[in-house]
Amino acid sequence: MEDWVSGWVVSRGASDPMARPWGWTVDVGQPAQVARHVVVDADETRVREAAAQARGEGWWLKVFLPEPCEAPEARVRTWLGPEWAFDEAAFLMSVELEPVTPGTLPPDYALRVWTRGDVVRVLVAAPDGALAARGQMGVAGEVAVADQILTAPAHRRRGLGSVVMRALQRQALASGATRAVLGATDQGRALYESLGWRTHTAFASLCRTTGATEARAVSSGPRETRRTSSRETRAA
Numbered sequence: 001m002e003d004w005v006s007g008w009v010v011s012r013g014a015s016d017p018m019a020r021p022w023g024w025t026v027d028v029g030q031p032a033q034v035a036r037h038v039v040v041d042a043d044e045t046r047v048r049e050a051a052a053q054a055r056g057e058g059w060w061l062k063v064f065l066p067e068p069c070e071a072p073e074a075r076v077r078t079w080l081g082p083e084w085a086f087d088e089a090a091f092l093m094s095v096e097l098e099p100v101t102p103g104t105l106p107p108d109y110a111l112r113v114w115t116r117g118d119v120v121r122v123l124v125a126a127p128d129g130a131l132a133a134r135g136q137m138g139v140a141g142e143v144a145v146a147d148q149i150l151t152a153p154a155h156r157r158r159g160l161g162s163v164v165m166r167a168l169q170r171q172a173l174a175s176g177a178t179r180a181v182l183g184a185t186d187q188g189r190a191l192y193e194s195l196g197w198r199t200h201t202a203f204a205s206l207c208r209t210t211g212a213t214e215a216r217a218v219s220s221g222p223r224e225t226r227r228t229s230s231r232e233t234r235a236a
Helices: 002-012 044-050 073-077 162-175 186-194 214-222
Strands: 018-020 022-029 033-039 059-064 084-086 090-096 112-118 119-125 129-142 143-153 179-185 198-210
Touching: 002 022, 002 129, 002 143, 002 179, 033 044, 044 059, 073 084, 073 198, 084 112, 090 186, 112 162, 119 162, 119 214, 129 162, 162 186, 186 198
Parallel strands: 033 059, 143 179
Antiparallel strands: 018 022, 022 033, 059 198, 084 198, 090 179, 090 198, 112 119, 119 129, 129 143
């Protein structure tokens, strides 16, 4: 979890993680995500303590149970009130970085890779120049964290997600990282596993809303994953 947090803050330009008795707090400073608490070795007491310090709308909790778990939401849901809305579950995954062959693009698509500071970015442009796929990795020492991986709906099922991930892994390795971590949605998990990533555990992701009515609407409607763009294989 610490690797994931350390690289994620680099990718998002967020604050340094602040150590808490139950994990870390990260200031993000975005309308849809003001800040997040990452709760590790979670039990009811630790989750309630973190939630008590997240009273405003736009706060998020990322909750990791002590043991590997495929569906943590059911347990975490019993510890919190209706003002908390659950995003879809995410899965913590990792891979040891090794040289990989570049992916193959469809005809007339273009791959662009660049690094700004400690953030590696990859763009796949469609034949007409539109965004077809993209992703980024925050590099924090020997760890790189994949983030905001997406494929535009009109360009799915063409292997672009694989091209993006291979390009990111190659560039992160060249930047000095030896391992990579990400938080994958259930939909993205299959892609990453096909590229050699290993799943460690699922974790719960939930946001603070203004009340019970809105919480029900958020849980069945817009999620954190949808507040920035449409994603096929998002890393959380």
